[in-house]
Amino acid sequence: MSRKLPLAEGETSRTACARGLLRTGVDERTGELLSAAALAERVVWCVSLVSGMVSALTVERWNTADVDTLAAGEDAGGRKLPSNAWMALRRLGWTVAPPEGVKVNDRIVRMAQEQAGRALRSAKWRADLTAGVLTTWPGDPARRTADEWDAVREAVPGGQFLPSSVIKSRTRQTASFNAKNGRMPVDVFELEPAPRTARMLLLSACDGQQATIERADEPGRALLRLQLPTRPDPASYKDWTWVACPISLPPTIPAGAVLHLPTLRIHRDRGRADLAYTHAVPKTSRTGHTIALGVDWGLNTLLSAGAARLHDDGQITALGSGGQFRAAGVLAKQHRLRRLSEHLHAKTDRYQRLTGGDKQHSLTAKHTVLSDEIRHVCDRRSHLNDALAWAAARWTVDQAITASATVIHVEDLRSMEARGMGRTVNTRLSQQVRGQIVDHMRHLAAEAGIAVVTVPARNTSKHCPQCLTPLRHRKAPDRPTAPGWKWALCPATGGRATATMAPGGVSPHAA
Incomplete structure (x- = not known):
């Protein structure tokens, strides 16, 4: 199959x-039909071999000198390092080997080097962030002054566009280390241990001698062939066989898309494949937009959107009255699950203190049951958040397509801290999945050639959307002297009230 699109x-x-x-799978040497459980077991054996080498290599190179060398992009001779992580590690001479007595081919080692190299490359950003926080340590870690914020943003690469919550979380982590050890950490490699190794197979680092994938004659089907061990500790190449695995392609993969080797992982004793594919989409434009969709955040009304047209004379007119994505029911259920999770955690901690780790205690069985229930509730919350994020993103992109908009403007609230609005509202704002919604929005908008632009939230609720006069935010329209954030009064229009959608958000007329 051609890889040229x-x-x-x-x-x-x-x-x-x-x-x-x-x-299912078929062992091509013996013709044996492998069940899902038998196939997952073989994948687990291969994953264990790879993850062991990844852990050893990551721990060995988890230091400032090696991470800086890899991030510099040049070897000792001044030559540029390859973009593939496994090739870069081999150029630097960072090798790894399987346990003694175990035989693996070179492609298995490639997967381990690729995964370890990606982890080490990603550590560079955290190392620079931690170094910037340490060099500009504030007088009061809980409250930086304006000058201290400017200093830390200047010391961190790209700090001007970094959400403040990221800097604050790194500051709290460093302060916790200082309180525990009585001194500041030297760098991130002392602050954090080597990252845990994800149990997966990066087949994209391999070639046809380890794995291949082709579309089947039947539409919507593909055939993945890869070498897997027949035992957990293969002693020779005879303990490796080719296994053919037919895969049903999801309907989201277009018929003309080019398939790439997937990433294999085990989830709940089932083998899963993250299928990468490349397909053609319309180009997005940076300039020249005449119709835009503005999106604002809310509470029960999670999203509000309105389209506007830019005319040749510079005048902007609204298209229609806009729309709202209401998720009050889902958000209420999310709030109930959160309270249930907190209750279960409190009971589990109480049982843990009573049992003291004694497995023979009469409460140990109840502790186990509650621990399983906590995992179940967490899964429900995660699935609910994911479904809500996809639904909100799909609704937003559909609004843009209907209005023929070529760009979506959404408020950037990644660093918003919910405080000063009551315990219930603060908690509900903190639980919103705004980051997931924007990520899914970008993913779906790219399918239609629509650009997504994040707008800084600062001062978006300060001015009247009609006359740009500074607004007076109040608690209610009939209480003009009570400060608040729900309503805004425009002095230039005779004190007419406008309902704001969310803390730090713009009014629905400005969307």
Whole structure:
């Protein structure tokens, strides 16, 4: 199958990922039909070999000198390092080997080096962030002054565009280390241990000697062939066999998309494949937009959106009355699950203190049951958040497509801290999945060639959307002297009240 994607005028390539399931496989040496459990077991054996080498290599190179060397992009001879992590590690001479007595081919080692190299490359950003926080340590870690904020943003690469919550969380982590050890950490490698190794197989680091994937003759099907061990400790190449795994492609993968080797992982004793594919999508434009969709955040009304047109004379007119994405029921359920989770955690901690780790205690069985229930509730909360994020993003993109908008403007509230609005409202704002919604929004908008632009939240609720006069925010329209954030009064229009959508958000008329 050709890996070259044909593109028409006005199109560009885009790589995305979809989930697949390994239901069965065929051992090509013996012709044995492998069940889902037997296939997952073989994948687990291979994953264990790879993850062991990844852990050893990551721990060995988890220091400032090695991470800086890898991030510099040059080897000892001044040559540029390859973009593939496994090739870069080999250029630097960072090798790894399987346990003694275990035989693996070179492609298995490649996967381990690729995964370890990606982890080490990602550590560079955290190392620079921690170094910037340490060099500009504030007088009061709980409350930086304006000058201290400017200093830390100047010391961190890209700090001017970094959410303040990221800097604050790193500051709290450093302060906790200082309180525990009586001194400041030297760098992030002392502050954090080596990251845990994800149990997966990065087949993208391999070639046809380890794995191949091709579309089947039947539409919506693909065939993945890869080498897997027949025992947990293969002693020779005879203990490795080719296994053919038919995969049903999700309907989100277009028929003309180019398939890439997936990433395999085990989830709940089932083999799963993260199928990467490349397909053609319309190009997005940076300039020249005449119709835009503005999106604002809320509480029960999670999103409010309105379209506007820019005319040749510079005048902006609204298109229609806009729309609202209401998720009061889902958010209420999310709030109930959060309270249930807190209650279960409190009971579990109480049982833990009473049992003292004694497995023979009469409360140990109840503690186990509650621990399982906590995991179940956490899964429900995670699935609910994911479904809500996808639904909100899909609704927003559909609004843009209906209005023929070529750009979506959404308020950037990643660093918003919910405080000063009551215990209930603060908690509900903190639980919103705004980051997930924006990420999913970008993913879906790219399918239609629509650009997504995040707008800084500062001063977006300060001025009247009609006359740009500074607003007076009040608690209610009939209480003009009570400060608050729910309503805004415009002095230039005779004190007419406008309902604001969310703390730090713009009014619905400005959307």
